[in-house]
Amino acid sequence: MAILLNRQSSIVVQGITGREASMVTKHTLAYGARIVAGVTPGKGGQEVHGVPVYDTLKAACAAHQLDTSVIYVPPAFVADAIAEAVANGIKLILIPTENVPQQDAVKCLALARRAGVRVIGPNSVGMINPADCVKLGAIGGDNVERCFVPGPVGVISRSGGMTAEVSWMVKRAGYGVSTSVSIGGDALIGSTIKDLLPLFEADPETRAVVIFSEPGTSQEEEAADFLSQGKFTKPLIAYIAGRFTEDLPEGTVFGHAASIISGNYGRPSLKAAYLKKAGAYVLENFDDLIPTLQQVLGPQSAVAGSAG
Amino acid sequence: MGRLLEHHAKQLLQAAGLAVPPGGIAVSETEALEIAQRIGKPVVVKALVPVGKRGKAGAIRFAENPEDAASISRELLGATVRNFPVEKVLIEERLDIDQEWYVSITFDKNRKVPVIIASLRGGVDVEELSHSYPGEILVREVDPLSDLADYETREIFAELGVKGKLLVAAAGVLAKLYRAFQRYDAYLLEVNPLVITRDGKVIAAAAVMSVDDSAMYRQAGLMDMVQLGSERAWRPLTDLEKRMVEVNESDPYRGTARYTEMLDGDIGFMCGGGGGSLVCFDTLTALGGHPANYSEVGGNPAEEKVFGLTKGILSKPGVKSLFVCHNITNNTQVDILARGIIRALQDLQVDLSTFPVVVREAGVNDAAARELFTAAGVDYYGDEVTMTEACTHMMARMKKLLADGRPS
Numbered sequence: 001m002a003i004l005l006n007r008q009s010s011i012v013v014q015g016i017t018g019r020e021a022s023m024v025t026k027h028t029l030a031y032g033a034r035i036v037a038g039v040t041p042g043k044g045g046q047e048v049h050g051v052p053v054y055d056t057l058k059a060a061c062a063a064h065q066l067d068t069s070v071i072y073v074p075p076a077f078v079a080d081a082i083a084e085a086v087a088n089g090i091k092l093i094l095i096p097t098e099n100v101p102q103q104d105a106v107k108c109l110a111l112a113r114r115a116g117v118r119v120i121g122p123n124s125v126g127m128i129n130p131a132d133c134v135k136l137g138a139i140g141g142d143n144v145e146r147c148f149v150p151g152p153v154g155v156i157s158r159s160g161g162m163t164a165e166v167s168w169m170v171k172r173a174g175y176g177v178s179t180s181v182s183i184g185g186d187a188l189i190g191s192t193i194k195d196l197l198p199l200f201e202a203d204p205e206t207r208a209v210v211i212f213s214e215p216g217t218s219q220e221e222e223a224a225d226f227l228s229q230g231k232f233t234k235p236l237i238a239y240i241a242g243r244f245t246e247d248l249p250e251g252t253v254f255g256h257a258a259s260i261i262s263g264n265y266g267r268p269s270l271k272a273a274y275l276k277k278a279g280a281y282v283l284e285n286f287d288d289l290i291p292t293l294q295q296v297l298g299p300q301s302a303v304a305g306s307a308g
Numbered sequence: 309m310g311r312l313l314e315h316h317a318k319q320l321l322q323a324a325g326l327a328v329p330p331g332g333i334a335v336s337e338t339e340a341l342e343i344a345q346r347i348g349k350p351v352v353v354k355a356l357v358p359v360g361k362r363g364k365a366g367a368i369r370f371a372e373n374p375e376d377a378a379s380i381s382r383e384l385l386g387a388t389v390r391n392f393p394v395e396k397v398l399i400e401e402r403l404d405i406d407q408e409w410y411v412s413i414t415f416d417k418n419r420k421v422p423v424i425i426a427s428l429r430g431g432v433d434v435e436e437l438s439h440s441y442p443g444e445i446l447v448r449e450v451d452p453l454s455d456l457a458d459y460e461t462r463e464i465f466a467e468l469g470v471k472g473k474l475l476v477a478a479a480g481v482l483a484k485l486y487r488a489f490q491r492y493d494a495y496l497l498e499v500n501p502l503v504i505t506r507d508g509k510v511i512a513a514a515a516v517m518s519v520d521d522s523a524m525y526r527q528a529g530l531m532d533m534v535q536l537g538s539e540r541a542w543r544p545l546t547d548l549e550k551r552m553v554e555v556n557e558s559d560p561y562r563g564t565a566r567y568t569e570m571l572d573g574d575i576g577f578m579c580g581g582g583g584g585s586l587v588c589f590d591t592l593t594a595l596g597g598h599p600a601n602y603s604e605v606g607g608n609p610a611e612e613k614v615f616g617l618t619k620g621i622l623s624k625p626g627v628k629s630l631f632v633c634h635n636i637t638n639n640t641q642v643d644i645l646a647r648g649i650i651r652a653l654q655d656l657q658v659d660l661s662t663f664p665v666v667v668r669e670a671g672v673n674d675a676a677a678r679e680l681f682t683a684a685g686v687d688y689y690g691d692e693v694t695m696t697e698a699c700t701h702m703m704a705r706m707k708k709l710l711a712d713g714r715p716s
Contacts, residue, residue, distance in 0.1 A: 020639075075522060098607070101523035102415055102495050106452040109420050114453075125638050138639040141672050146691065147636055159583020161606060164671075165635035165695065172694070185582050187417050214586055217417055241586035244593050249391070249542035254568070254602060256582040285594070286587050287696040 002129035002179040003154070003199040003206075004092060004118070009134055011068045012037045012060055012090070014081045016048045020096075020138070021072035025049050027142045032133035036064045039084075057088045068092045070126075070136050075099045078122065082108035086115045094136045095121030095184070105188040112190065119190025120183060123256070125160025127181040128167075131205070139163060139182060151176020152207035152297065154200040156193050158185055158219070159256065162212045162241075166289070170210065173290040175297060178206040185256025187217065194222040197232045208235040208296050210289065213271060215242040216259045220271035224278035235296045236280040239289065240268040310521050310534035311358040315398050317517035321499075324488035326481060327511045331400030340381035343399045344374035350402040353380045357392035360516065361433060365389050370402060391543035403513055408501035410437060410445075411482060413489045422450040422489070424482070428468050430501035444468075456486045474504065481510045492530065493523035541568055548620055555616035563609025563640070565617040569624065573600030575706060576621040576630040578649065581606030584635035584695065591699040592631065597706060600627045608640045614648025615655075622656050628709060629664040631702045633695055637671025645669060646680040653684065660685050664705035668698030 011028075015021050016038025026049045028035055035051050037060040044055035054060040057069075069090045071081045078100045085093050086108075093112065100122040112119045120127060126137020131150035139160075140148050147168040155170065155177050157163040163182040170177055178200075183191055193211055200206045209232075213220050220240065226232050245254045246267055253259055264270060272282045281292050312320075318328040330347060333356070334340035344351050351374075355367035362368050367389040371377035381397050388394070410430035416423045427437055427445045438445060448464055450456050461479035470478055481502070489497045496518040503513040519530055541549060552567035575592060577599040579585040585604045592599055601621055605614065622630065632649060634640065646669065653665065669677050670691035681688035687705065689698055 023639075076525065099522040101493055101526075102520045103490060103493055103523065106415060106420055106422060110452045113420075141638050143672070157583070159581065159586075159635075160638065161581035161635035161640075162583035162587070164638050165584065168636050168691065169694065188415060188420055192418075212583060214583060222418065239587075241583055241590060243590050245586075252542045252568075254586065259582070259586075285696060286591065287694050 001205040005129040005134040015072035079104040079108045098123045123184040123186045125182040149176035154206040154209040155180035157212035173293040213240040216266040224274040227278035239283040311518045316533040317515040329400040337382040341378040344377035354398040355394040356396040359390040407504040412498035563607040566604040568602040573598040574628040576627040595703040611648040618652035632667040642669040643673040643676035646677040666702040
């Protein structure tokens with residue numbers, strides 16, 4: 001078990017013929033995930049690493065059972081690609097594209113929400129379920145096992161790069177991940193920390209969740225409320241990066257687009273206090289993740305977890 | 309994201325059919341005098357700087373006559389308001405105010421929809437408004453898929469208790485504001501106060517507009533009004549920062565290389581990506597270090613971009629070392645980072661025996677990166693150490709350097 005992805009996930013890549021999409025397709029297939037179709041308007045009939053390309057998602061869906069899409073198109077075309085995915089019955093969409101205009105993001109996120117379609121991103125490096133060898137997006141690159149091995153820890157990260165680093169730290173601590181999700185660094189994203197916690201709560205494989213956070217947004221406060229309400233009962237370990245930004249004049253972006261402090265809104269210290277009060281383990285130093293995981297999970301989980 | 313200066317925001321609002329106070333821009337006392345004489349009434353003089361709370365900073369002043377306007381302008385021009393030097397002032401007719409309202413449009417990031425915030429108690433900042441009159445603020449979500457219907461604009465002001473002709477006029481103004489918010493890809497449009505004059509006109513007396521720089525590709529008309537990269541500093545961009553924006557923009561489609569100068573510091577900071585840089589900066593700071601800059605490199609940049617950024621980082625006066633550290637990369641080729649960084653070190657003839665360079669780079673092609681860095685004589689670590697441990701190594705080298713340099 002894991003969340004969002006499994007062996008049955010049937011994946012289409014929208015924009016498959018692009019440089020990045022083609023490379024990711026190659027790595028994803030090599031890892032074992034089922035990319036069964038690709039879409040690029042005007043390039044129907046071609047193949048990318050053996051995957052058939054269609055002009056429209058409609059045509060791809062007529063030929064294949066598809067439930068999951070990765071959208072590799074430039075910012076200006078993301079809204080249309082999401083609309084196409086929603087219209088054709090895709091249930092899970094990953095958007096790696098950075099710099100999607102906010103006016104477009106609100107529209108297509110609303111469209112997906114209304115249709116009951118889950119969106120991860122924009123600006124996500126991907127997500128991965130190592131027990132089933134399924135991944136979406138560039139996550140893990142061509143050397144997936146370096147960072148991502150199966151185990152009992154769920155990872156939710158607002159930073160794509162740190163999704164890998166956190167998962168690698170989990171491995172270094174002697175465990176592995178059930179699912180790691182890069183939720184995207186933009187201000188407007190499809191799934192927030194709080195949106196994913198119920199999935200990890202329901203997943204029997206997941207015994208603890210690690211979140212990597214940054215300044216800005218109120219995602220951590222919402223997650224803390226979720227904890228306080230008793231809706232998430234597993235250990236939650238949080239690291240909130242960017243404390244130094246509190247000593248600088250507010251309103252400046254550091255890191256991702258969403259990473260901005262305004263008044264008390266978005267302050268790492270307040271997020272930390274809030275999460276602590278709700279019962280989360282809040283890490284002072286990033287390296288504390290290793291002993292904290294060991295304390296929370298105990299030594300034997302490393303073996304038990306990798307059986308999934 | 310980019311905040312427009314007020315006169316630009318008002319120019320756009322006027323183009324969208326909204327009334328703004330008559331006025332003009334002055335860069336000198338003489339011009340200020342002329343504008344105030346032309347207006348022929350008491351005026352408001354506003355410093356044009358891209359920051360909020362200008363009133364509290366003394367950057368919005370009233371003048372009874374043209375001579376006052378000129379002398380206030382002289383004081384403001386050349387002064388610095390919240391780190392921004394005042395180069396221009398906006399001089400506008402002082403309105404004959406009956407009421408001051410508040411209206412803003414922005415995105416609610418939790419609910420992921422546009423929201424309109426309105427109140428009949430304007431003229432104070434929104435934090436004060438929500439603190440003092442929480443019951444008199446109306447927040448209305450807008451359906452992003454069907455946009456704002458005209459009847460909704462009437463409902464908003466009717467709920468606030470506006471009646472008669474004014475209800476119809478205010479609703480019309482809000483409809484135009486919302487269209488401007490959309491048309492210019494704004495993420496914040498605030499009119500405070502929205503003034504109702506004694507003769508019943510609805511006028512946008514003050515406007516704040518911030519536009520989404522991700523949408524600049526379709527907003528060519530705003531290019532001259534927005535400084536790229538300005539959201540990444542709390543003051544005007546320094547010359548070095550402007551050069552680094554150029555380095556980044558020279559190849560806009562491959563990778564990012566962002567740079568923010570710190571006031572002081574001695575560690576050149578060459579880190580990434582978005583989250584990894586935050587971790588490194590926090591960790592170095594916690595260990596007593598002083599990074600001379602913040603930076604962020606990611607998205608698999610070309611060697612030239614890495615080279616340009618590294619040279620920029622090393623060129624800041626007072627930099628005594630270089631710290632290079634990323635999270636384990638998913639797709640950024642660290643051998644390319646190595647090439648760009650080493651070229652910059654060689655180009656500037658950095659003496660590694662007196663200028664510590666500590667690197668922690670792991671991920672795509674790190675075997676090649678290890679060879680390159682090691683051959684260049686750099687203190688290299690891969691994924692045998694954590695990011696925190698790399699920071700500790702950097703600080704050990706720094707402490708030794710500072711101790712050695714101390715006169716005995």
